[in-house]
Amino acid sequence: MKLSTAIARAARSMREEARLHLVAISSLTIAFLGLGLTLLVSVNLDRIADAWADSARISVFLRDGASRTDVEQLRMALEGLPEVASVEHVSASAAREAFLAAGPSEGDALASIPADAFPASLEIALAPGVTSERSAAIGARVAEFAAVDEVETYQSWFAELDLVLGAGRGFVLVLGLLVLLAVFFVVGNTIRLAVAGRRQEIEVMKLCGADDGFVRGPFLVEGAVQGFAAAFLAVLLLTAGFVAIRAELDGTLGALAGIRTAFLSPPLSLALLAAGTLAGVAGSALSLRRYLVV
Amino acid sequence: MRFFSNDDDRKPGKFAFFRAGLSPSAAQKPILVFEDVFKFFQRDQPTLRGVNLTIERGEFVFVTGPSGSGKSTLLQLIYRKQTVDEGRILFCGKDVARLTPDSIPHLRRNLGIVFQDFKVVPHWTVFENVAVALEILAMPRRLVRSRVAEALERVGLEGRGEHVTGTLSGGEQQRVAVARAIVTEPALLLADEPTGNLDPHLALDILTLFEEIHETGTTVLFATHDHTLLEQRPHRIVYIDGGRVRDARAGLRDLGGTQLPAAEAPRAGSRSEERPSNVVHLASRPARAL
Numbered sequence: 003m004k005l006s007t008a009i010a011r012a013a014r015s016m017r018e019e020a021r022l023h024l025v026a027i028s029s030l031t032i033a034f035l036g037l038g039l040t041l042l043v044s045v046n047l048d049r050i051a052d053a054w055a056d057s058a059r060i061s062v063f064l065r066d067g068a069s070r071t072d073v074e075q076l077r078m079a080l081e082g083l084p085e086v087a088s089v090e091h092v093s094a095s096a097a098r099e100a101f102l103a104a105g106p107s108e109g110d111a112l113a114s115i116p117a118d119a120f121p122a123s124l125e126i127a128l129a130p131g132v133t134s135e136r137s138a139a140i141g142a143r144v145a146e147f148a149a150v151d152e153v154e155t156y157q158s159w160f161a162e163l164d165l166v167l168g169a170g171r172g173f174v175l176v177l178g179l180l181v182l183l184a185v186f187f188v189v190g191n192t193i194r195l196a197v198a199g200r201r202q203e204i205e206v207m208k209l210c211g212a213d214d215g216f217v218r219g220p221f222l223v224e225g226a227v228q229g230f231a232a233a234f235l236a237v238l239l240l241t242a243g244f245v246a247i248r249a250e251l252d253g254t255l256g257a258l259a260g261i262r263t264a265f266l267s268p269p270l271s272l273a274l275l276a277a278g279t280l281a282g283v284a285g286s287a288l289s290l291r292r293y294l295v296v
Numbered sequence: 297m298r299f300f301s302n303d304d305d306r307k308p309g310k311f312a313f314f315r316a317g318l319s320p321s322a323a324q325k326p327i328l329v330f331e332d333v334f335k336f337f338q339r340d341q342p343t344l345r346g347v348n349l350t351i352e353r354g355e356f357v358f359v360t361g362p363s364g365s366g367k368s369t370l371l372q373l374i375y376r377k378q379t380v381d382e383g384r385i386l387f388c389g390k391d392v393a394r395l396t397p398d399s400i401p402h403l404r405r406n407l408g409i410v411f412q413d414f415k416v417v418p419h420w421t422v423f424e425n426v427a428v429a430l431e432i433l434a435m436p437r438r439l440v441r442s443r444v445a446e447a448l449e450r451v452g453l454e455g456r457g458e459h460v461t462g463t464l465s466g467g468e469q470q471r472v473a474v475a476r477a478i479v480t481e482p483a484l485l486l487a488d489e490p491t492g493n494l495d496p497h498l499a500l501d502i503l504t505l506f507e508e509i510h511e512t513g514t515t516v517l518f519a520t521h522d523h524t525l526l527e528q529r530p531h532r533i534v535y536i537d538g539g540r541v542r543d544a545r546a547g548l549r550d551l552g553g554t555q556l557p558a559a560e561a562p563r564a565g566s567r568s569e570e571r572p573s574n575v576v577h578l579a580s581r582p583a584r585a586l
Contacts, residue, residue, distance in 0.1 A: 004434055208401075209404060209415065211403075
């Protein structure tokens with residue numbers, strides 16, 4: 003069947019059954035909105051993970067009474083490593099001041115903590131792209147130095163973050179599958195209703211020698227239009243919502259994680275539109291099979 | 297006779313026998329041959345039993361018999377709505393019973409089919425109902441317009457293309473169906489009780505229309521249980537009863553003595569009351585088994 007004929011027939015039937023198609027597109031839009039929202043959360047969780055991965059660090063807590071020479075040797079050794087971006091020596095009094103500055107302003111109780119309650123440390127900023135395994139290896143090596151009391155590589159914290167991100171990605175995947183099922187279901191039922199109303203047309207066409215492709219063509223176009231329109235509307239609504247609350251989100255995320263929020267990338271948005279279109283076509287094709295025998 | 301084909305048809309292979317330009321040997325063969333055809337809908341009770349029948353090119357043949365005798369089944373076997381259980385049906389020399397499902401549309405593109413219930417789409421325009429047969433052949437739009445206009449003129453519906461089909465009278469809707477059936481200039485025109493839903497004078501009009509189409513060389517198989525029509529026109533008759541076929545090449549005279557069901561007696565007020573004197577009304581004759 004010529005595509006132009008299929009499109010013309012689909013356009014006419016969509017005009018004739020406009021309400022049916024509008025209801026279907028509305029239902030699908032809600033489903034795609036859910037998927038798009040989850041993708042958006044996932045994208046921003048990834049950004050947080052990337053930002054934290056880029057600012058990976060190791061805290062090396064020094065023994066009380068560690069000699070200045072030992073600390074300097076350790077510092078020089080660390081600065082010689084390609085994975086280390088910078089090393090900063092934080093004295094006990096500097097640590098106390100930093101703690102007091104960052105902590106609650108309850109003043110007297112905290113201010114009375116003596117400086118020697120805070121260990122001096124070397125704060126190591128790692129270069130971007132250093133893996134957690136390499137970070138752990140550096141930490142283990144540093145722990146062997148006599149001046150070192152304890153090493154914190156924040157591995158467990160990153161493991162928990164990875165767990166959260168993994169769960170987020172899993173959720174997106176499951177939701178994506180659910181949305182695809184919803185699309186199949188909604189498009190399938192819409193097309194089934196449309197087919198039921200047009201069985202006579204189908205019979206006439208088949209008796210005139212139409213092959214399955216000719217009969218199927220307009221329905222596939224309708225499914226594609228429904229899927230595409232729903233995905234497009236969802237992206238549009240998501241964009242509008244994102245723009246409306248972006249300033250507030252940026253303030254919160256900036257304070258918590260030091261990043262700005264990001265919207266779905268153009269390729270991801272296009273993929274969502276393509277997925278909507280393809281799911282619409284597939285749902286339509288599956289629902290048509292049993293009506294083609296005349 | 298002209299056969300239409302789409303792009304697929306132009307490729308050599310399984311559909312080649314339906315293409316334009318049949319070989320001389322194919323063109324000389326009967327257009328339709330039934331060879332010992334059986335069709336069962338119930339075990340041990342065949343609807344058609346051992347049907348042997350040959351339809352030559354250019355013939356006009358009535359298929360008649362009591363209701364439920366298998367007239368429609370006979371036609372449905374030709375356009376593969378039903379499949380043969382035994383025997384074979386040769387259309388243009390090829391066995392339609394052995395066609396794969398993919399080939400059935402190509403068979404139907406070479407047939408024109410008209411039904412008792414018209415099978416037109418009521419919310420489509422007259423033009424759309426007729427044009428669909430050509431759109432299936434992927435014919436260019438301009439050609440579709442001219443061919444549809446020509447077909448509508450032949451059935452007496454010129455200038456009615458933009459009318460919504462559902463608003464037409466029964467007789468006009470049947471004319472639309474006839475226009476759709478002939479617009480592709482099919483090799484064989486099958487009419488399954490095309491006058492069954494029409495009043496007597498419209499029935500005769502439609503029969504006349506089929507005869508005009510037949511005069512252009514189209515083979516017509518016209519199923520009807522309306523003996524008024526058989527009496528009006530001296531065409532070959534294929535009479536089906538109890539699953540068996542009796543072929544009356546000279547029309548009703550060959551069926552002399554065949555008892556017709558009372559329901560099929562001429563309708564009061566129909567034109568059969570004005571039947572020619574050389575036509576014998578079968579119902580008035582003594583019953584005799586075929």
